[in-house]
Amino acid sequence: MTPETPPRSPPPGSRDAGIVVCPVRGCGAPLAWGERTLRCPAGHSFDRARSGHVHLLLVQDRRSKHPGDSAAVVRARRRLVEAGAADAVADRVAEMLREARVGPGARVLDAGCGEGFLLRRLRATLGVEPWGVDISSAAVELAAKALPAGRWIVANADRRLPFAGGAFAAVLAIAARRNFAEYARLLAPDGRLVLGVPAADDLVELREAVQGRADRRDRTAGLLEALAPHFRLERQATARSRRRLDHPALADLLAVTYRAGRAGVQRRLAELDALDVTFAMDLVVAIPASAT
Numbered sequence: 001m002t003p004e005t006p007p008r009s010p011p012p013g014s015r016d017a018g019i020v021v022c023p024v025r026g027c028g029a030p031l032a033w034g035e036r037t038l039r040c041p042a043g044h045s046f047d048r049a050r051s052g053h054v055h056l057l058l059v060q061d062r063r064s065k066h067p068g069d070s071a072a073v074v075r076a077r078r079r080l081v082e083a084g085a086a087d088a089v090a091d092r093v094a095e096m097l098r099e100a101r102v103g104p105g106a107r108v109l110d111a112g113c114g115e116g117f118l119l120r121r122l123r124a125t126l127g128v129e130p131w132g133v134d135i136s137s138a139a140v141e142l143a144a145k146a147l148p149a150g151r152w153i154v155a156n157a158d159r160r161l162p163f164a165g166g167a168f169a170a171v172l173a174i175a176a177r178r179n180f181a182e183y184a185r186l187l188a189p190d191g192r193l194v195l196g197v198p199a200a201d202d203l204v205e206l207r208e209a210v211q212g213r214a215d216r217r218d219r220t221a222g223l224l225e226a227l228a229p230h231f232r233l234e235r236q237a238t239a240r241s242r243r244r245l246d247h248p249a250l251a252d253l254l255a256v257t258y259r260a261g262r263a264g265v266q267r268r269l270a271e272l273d274a275l276d277v278t279f280a281m282d283l284v285v286a287i288p289a290s291a292t
Contacts, residue, residue, distance in 0.1 A: 018164055020056075020163060021164055023155065024058070027042055053141060055153075069138060070136075070138060074115050074136065076251075076252035076253075076256050086117055090121040093174070093239075094125045109131045109167075111133055111183070112157055112174070113152075115139050119147065123149065129151075131168070137154050157176065157182075158177055166189070167186055168186050169191050171193050174283075175198060183231075184230045189291055192285055193231055194285055196281045197219040197282050198219060199240065201278050202281065203277060205278060210254065219282065220282045227286055232286060232287050232289055235284070239279075240278065240279070240281075242278050242279070245275055247269075
């Protein structure tokens with residue numbers, strides 16, 4: 001194989017037949033996942049990128065030419081997770097899925113997967129089959145390059161996702177926008193939904209440093225209220241860690257959480273050589289309300 005045509009991830013096997021469906025309005029037919037193209041019986045086709053991911057985001061499902069995180073923000077997120085900022089969350093999510101008997105070969109969808117860190121960890125620790133979807137092309141491309149064994153798709157998780165109903169043993173939505181009715185459709189009858197919202201003390205030190213205050217707001221109560229029509233709560237937990245970040249890492253954290261371009265934020269950032277920062281995420285495991 002020449003340098004101009006780098007190796008791609010292999011097409012999903014027969015057990016994945018019918019999982020991805022055509023996103024074209026009024027179609028929804030299963031897509032056959034080939035080496036270079038996904039195609040439905042109606043003739044709609046979608047090329048796979050060189051990294052192996054596929055772009056199924058239709059023009060009407062995006063609000064800008066390049067929606068989602070920019071390449072610079074995606075790289076900042078990658079540096080943060082490589083520094084361990086998300087380790088506690090990944091460990092706790094793995095523990096929750098293990099207790100729910102989601103293990104080797106289980107199909108797991110991360111709705112809002114970003115650069116793919118959580119799925120990489122779950123693949124390594126539980127042996128799950130990773131499926132990631134995000135609206136950011138830059139994020140999905142980076143995820144696909146880091147884990148070719150995964151299935152990576154650019155799509156809008158706020159809308160109807162291009163997957164067959166009941167296809168997944170677990171759906172994850174960690175600090176992402178939520179589409180409960182769609183998650184319920186995608187889960188197997190005994191599947192699990194794992195949600196995450198920032199805890200009251202998440203990034204409290206950073207918020208105090210750059211905003212001059214740090215309101216400690218409980219987001220979990222509102223999450224549970226919104227969840228109730230579609231799911232039943234099974235378990236709650238909090239993933240929490242504290243890490244000392246140097247100036248470059250603080251700049252990355254600001255880039256992914258606040259409007260780092262604001263003059264006031266940049267001025268306060270310039271005054272920080274290092275800072276101990278709390279990373280805290282409230283996690284919820286739920287089962288479909290229709291489950292017996």
